[in-house]
Amino acid sequence: MQNIKWIYFKELKVFFQTFMAPLILGGTAFLNALFVLISNFNERATHEDATIITFISFMSTIIVAMMILSMGSIVEEKTKGTMELLYTSPITDLEIVMGKFLFGITICLIITVFVNGLFPILLYTYWKAPFYLVASGSIGVFLLGSFTYSVGMFGSSIGKNQMISLLISVVIVMTLWVLGFFSHLFESKTRSILFHLHIFSHFFSFSKGVLPFKSIVFFLSGIFTFLFLTIKSLESRRWIG
């Protein structure tokens, strides 16, 4: 399990040494600012509305940031030939995936606390944003970001290049959204199952100051499922070649 630590540190080192850190962190801050300005600077917004709308903006930016961050996580290793190093080193596929996932959720946490955090602080200071909304919204952003990163890693493990990997993860997230969005067209049983897969509806609860157990389980089980699929995808590469 020591190897998880080394892979994690290597990923962090490369991230902060290259253009990726300003791109992801700066880009997220910029998009956040843009969305928050557009959404909030009108006279009708109450403090509560402003906070909710702010966190709904964060929902979009964390998805974009995590998809960009994760799209090369595994496929880059394949295209640059470094997968051969990982596959032929005395480490397991689980360690590879976990090292990279821990890196992803660390960046997600940095965005949630230090990038997104700036806005709730401002909101809290000047607009008196309710703290419970800020706290639950931040937990929601972190869970959604981690879930998106695990989807992105799976896309990256089966894609041939970064663009295809990105498309795969976009399709998965969109499918989960669309299935939920059109769930009302189905019978009650199917409707409830499809609606449960609606990732955004799960997030909305967090942005409204609720910490629903069902949604926490949804995100955690989603993360587990996609990490499991990523490991299986890596294992299958050894057979397929």
Next chain:
Amino acid sequence: MIEVKNLTKYYDQIPAIRNLSFKLQKGEIVGLLGLNGSGKTTTLRILTGFLIPSEGDILIGNTSHFSDPIESKRMIGYLPETPPLYEDLRIEDYLIYVAHLKGISESEINGEVTRVLEKTNLLEKRKTLIGHISLGYRKRTGIAQALLGNPPIVVMDEPISGLDPKQILDMRNLIKGLKGEHTVFISSHILSELQKTCDRFLFLHQGELKFDLTREALDAELSKFSLLEINLEGKSKEAISSYLKSLDAKLEIKSAEEDSMGFTFTLKSSSEKEFRNKLIDTLKKEGLMLNTLKRQEVTLEQMFLTNM
């Protein structure tokens, strides 16, 4: 030390290698030769644990490579054809990272990294970003990572491809320096290059092992169909041709071309040594001047086309 038993690998339904069996002894340098697509890389990838074979087994010592892959991988250092490098890391940081992955203890890492940097002449470049170094240095960095932890087995896939003559010379010396201490298994499609470094040669053709030859056996095999190249001046082409034929009744003249120095003949002699001696003894008497006499380099293509 390593025993490969009936190794077979299919990609979809197509076999890349079939029933491959051979042994590698401790401390020897063995070359794996074959044309492109003959299954060299697949063999090395299975040996290093990158791929799992469809059938067969590999024994390292007495243990199956696939029953305890983590432990087996500790015994193998691998340089793929494209060195597996992270462009955004410095050479030293990269080697420290690989050393960690190989499970080298924290107290030994600095000493081990310095050792491989010295062995590959990279000490001066240790702080350079990998993205900024030439292919020669990349290959060296690749070898340095393969040597980390002093593994008893070192596997290299086309280590000289893409290198300039100076770098080839350096690489050759580096590989020779591994002899005795490590079992080295190198793949290449350039026969002449491996002839200079290896003790034994395995020839793959269409995924099957065609020959397993020692250096002496390979030399004998090559002399069977190697050609002599000779450049003579002083007489006409026809006159020189009939003179050459008079030295060896079974002589075959494959080509004769005029150039700035005289005439270059490509010959196949039934007894090369005898022919050469007669030639040297009688040249002066015939009024001919010898400009060049050499054995043409046999390429892998020629060898395969003649033997397959």
